[in-house]
Amino acid sequence: MIYKNNSVKDLKIAYIGGGSRGWAWTLMNDLAKTEDLSGTVYLYDIDYEAACHNETIGNKFPGNNWSYRAVKTAAEAMTGADFVIISILPGTFDEMESDVHAPEKYGIYQSVGDTAGPGGFIRALRTVPMMREIADNVRRYCPKAWVINYTNPMSVSIGALYREFPEIRAYGCCHEVFGTQDLLMNALEEMEGITGIRRQNIAVNVVGVNHFTWFTSAHYQNRDLFEVFRRFVDKFYESGYNKTGLGNWKNDFFSTDVRVRMDLFRRYGYVAAAGDRHLAEFMDFEDYLKDNQKWMFALTPVCWRKEDLENRLKRSARLISGEEELKPVETGEEGTLQIRALLGLDTMVTNINMPNRGQISNLPRGVVVECNAVFRDGSLIPVSAGEIPESIYPLVSRAARENEAVLDAAFSLDLSYAYEKFAKLNMLKGLSESDKKELFDTMCKNTEKYLGAYRK
Numbered sequence: 100m101i102y103k104n105n106s107v108k109d110l111k112i113a114y115i116g117g118g119s120r121g122w123a124w125t126l127m128n129d130l131a132k133t134e135d136l137s138g139t140v141y142l143y144d145i146d147y148e149a150a151c152h153n154e155t156i157g158n159k160f161p162g163n164n165w166s167y168r169a170v171k172t173a174a175e176a177m178t179g180a181d182f183v184i185i186s187i188l189p190g191t192f193d194e195m196e197s198d199v200h201a202p203e204k205y206g207i208y209q210s211v212g213d214t215a216g217p218g219g220f221i222r223a224l225r226t227v228p229m230m231r232e233i234a235d236n237v238r239r240y241c242p243k244a245w246v247i248n249y250t251n252p253m254s255v256s257i258g259a260l261y262r263e264f265p266e267i268r269a270y271g272c273c274h275e276v277f278g279t280q281d282l283l284m285n286a287l288e289e290m291e292g293i294t295g296i297r298r299q300n301i302a303v304n305v306v307g308v309n310h311f312t313w314f315t316s317a318h319y320q321n322r323d324l325f326e327v328f329r330r331f332v333d334k335f336y337e338s339g340y341n342k343t344g345l346g347n348w349k350n351d352f353f354s355t356d357v358r359v360r361m362d363l364f365r366r367y368g369y370v371a372a373a374g375d376r377h378l379a380e381f382m383d384f385e386d387y388l389k390d391n392q393k394w395m396f397a398l399t400p401v402c403w404r405k406e407d408l409e410n411r412l413k414r415s416a417r418l419i420s421g422e423e424e425l426k427p428v429e430t431g432e433e434g435t436l437q438i439r440a441l442l443g444l445d446t447m448v449t450n451i452n453m454p455n456r457g458q459i460s461n462l463p464r465g466v467v468v469e470c471n472a473v474f475r476d477g478s479l480i481p482v483s484a485g486e487i488p489e490s491i492y493p494l495v496s497r498a499a500r501e502n503e504a505v506l507d508a509a510f511s512l513d514l515s516y517a518y519e520k521f522a523k524l525n526m527l528k529g530l531s532e533s534d535k536k537e538l539f540d541t542m543c544k545n546t547e548k549y550l551g552a553y554r555k
Contacts, residue, residue: 100138100181100442107442110138113180113241115173115233116187117144117153121411122249126184127157129435130165132427135444136435137164143176144169156418160425173233177240182438185233185248185256189226190549192408196401197545198222205534207526208388210376210398213251214310215498216526219380220505221542223255224517225549227509230256234263245441245479247272247434248452253309254467254502255509257452261467262510270479271452272434273309273469275373282357283317283324283370285342286331291322298431303372305450305471306459306484310377311498312450312469313491314370315484328370332361339395348397356395359387367490381498384526440474447474453481461486466499497525514543514553 101108117123123142130136140157142150150169157167170176177183198218199209212218230250237246237260246269250256253271260269280301287293296319304316317324331340339356341347348354359375371378375396379387387394417423433449440447448471455468458481462468471482487495501524508517521527522535530538543550 102443105444106135106137107444108137110136110182111180112138112140113173113176113183113244114140114142115144115176115183115185116250117142117150122186123153124156125430125432126434127153127160127165127167128425128427129430129432131160131163133435133439134164136439136442138181139166139168141176141180142167142169143171143173147171152415152419156415156425159418161427173236174240177236177244180241180244183233183237183241183244183246184434185230185246185250187226187229187250189222189229189250190546192401192405194225194546194549195222195404197542199399199401201542201545202538205530205538207384207530207538208391208398209526210379210388210391210396211310212380212399214253214377215380215501216524217521217538217542219252219255220508220521220524221546223252223505224509224543224553225546226250226252226256227259227506228552230259231263234260234267234269237267237269238264242266244268245438246270247437249273251309252502252505253452254469254499255505257454257467258502258506259509261454261465262506268479269453270472271309271467272432272437273450273452274432275310275377276303276305276312276450276469277431278374279314279360279370279372282360283319283328285340286324286328287319287322289334290327290330293319303471304484305372305469306487307372307469307495308467308498308502309452309469310373311381311495312372313487313495314372315488317370325370328364332364336361336365348395352397352399352403354397358394359396362387362394367488367494369488369491380526381494384529437474441477441479443476445474446476448472448482449474451479453479456481458482458484459487461492462496462499466503468499501525512553514550514555517553 100110144150154167154169199212202217209218248271257271280298302318303314307313339358341356355375360371363371439445451472452469458470470484473480504520508520518539
């Protein structure tokens with residue numbers, strides 16, 4: 100890369116995955132709008148044809164300073180890369196269908212199934228060997244690169260990268276916190292009549308693990324937003340809250356009426372800072388998942404994800420043929436902003452996932468946590484978030500322990516040992532030992548194509 104006139108040219112980005120198009124197109128969109136960066140994005144996917152399609156689409160973005168090149172090997176993509184972006188689907192949606200729906204036979208329903216619970220566990224068994232291979236490739240081909248992960252389960256993915264290559268410079272990005280900052284903006288508008296502010300104006304202290312994050316403080320200028328949110332909860336607790344235009348949880352699998360977050364605030368005194376669908380999976384099954392309709396959020400069926408993939412593939416064909424034109428949009432994502440800051444073109448503070456180096460003082464060092472961090476000129480410094488408050492500590496520490504248990508299981512490459520960890524999942528505590536074993540065996544069989552490295 101070359102620094103010239105307050106810009107950086109000839110950057111090399113290795114994009115690992117992206118065949119399902121979603122995150123890859125988001126990156127292409129945001130890079131096209133970044134005027135002080137230019138270079139080449141090398142696209143590597145196990146589906147080479149998908150990478151070629153993304154090459155065509157990326158090179159069509161209007162006003163683009165970037166070129167896109169599909170390659171057949173990870174070595175070609177990663178050798179000398181300045182940044183590595185990971186966005187993979189561990190397996191296919193057929194495997195995810197088992198992750199999400201196989202437990203339903205035993206009365207266990209999951210709203211997402213990609214992070215916590217039995218679905219998150221089995222998905223992690225597929226994901227960790229892939230992450231270990233990526234980390235090893237970083238060590239071989241670009242050990243000084245910054246590695247940005249978007250793959251779930253996030254905490255386990257980041258943990259695997261660091262266990263395999265402790266010197267890796269990796270972190271994970273997740274936009275769930277952004278949605279709760281937006282919710283606090285809505286609370287300001289509803290309770291104080293304040294409009295026209297940006298999400299970044301909501302100053303928050305972030306603690307927790309991915310998809311089970313919490314704000315221990317939140318301010319806008321001199322206003323304590325906890326006091327504002329308390330009045331907001333009192334007003335909307337029974338009816339739920341869904342700002343016009345955000346969809347309805349009854350016909351939109353990603354929409355909620357925020358009742359889980361409002362209830363958690365009443366119960367624990369802190370603002371849970373992920374979407375209701377994710378938060379519910381970290382709580383006891385009886386709390387929210389057992390009666391999700393009461394709490395006004397949906398369970399996302401994998402058949403919807405399959406249909407969505409078909410629609411994206413159709414759109415890919417339209418973009419390649421020219422039937423549909425590319426139009427840059429505001430994505431709300433921060434990946435390119437982080438890249439600019441790491442290159443010294445700006446400074447920013449935002450939430451990321453990385454191993455605990457003391458930023459959360461009462462969780463063990465080394466466990467992957469989500470907190471704020473400062474991005475500036477070649478450095479990424481976690482912000483000290485203090486202790487996790489006493490009321491939520493048992494919940495967060497349990498989630499962190501489960502993440503570590505999943506990592507231990509996956510690194511053992513031993514399915515018998517993995518079952519010991521699986522059987523202790525909080526979401527399964529109501530099942531008999533025989534049902535737990537039957538469920539584990541069924542889920543492993545359904546995903547055995549991706550568990551070849553494990554001993555039976």
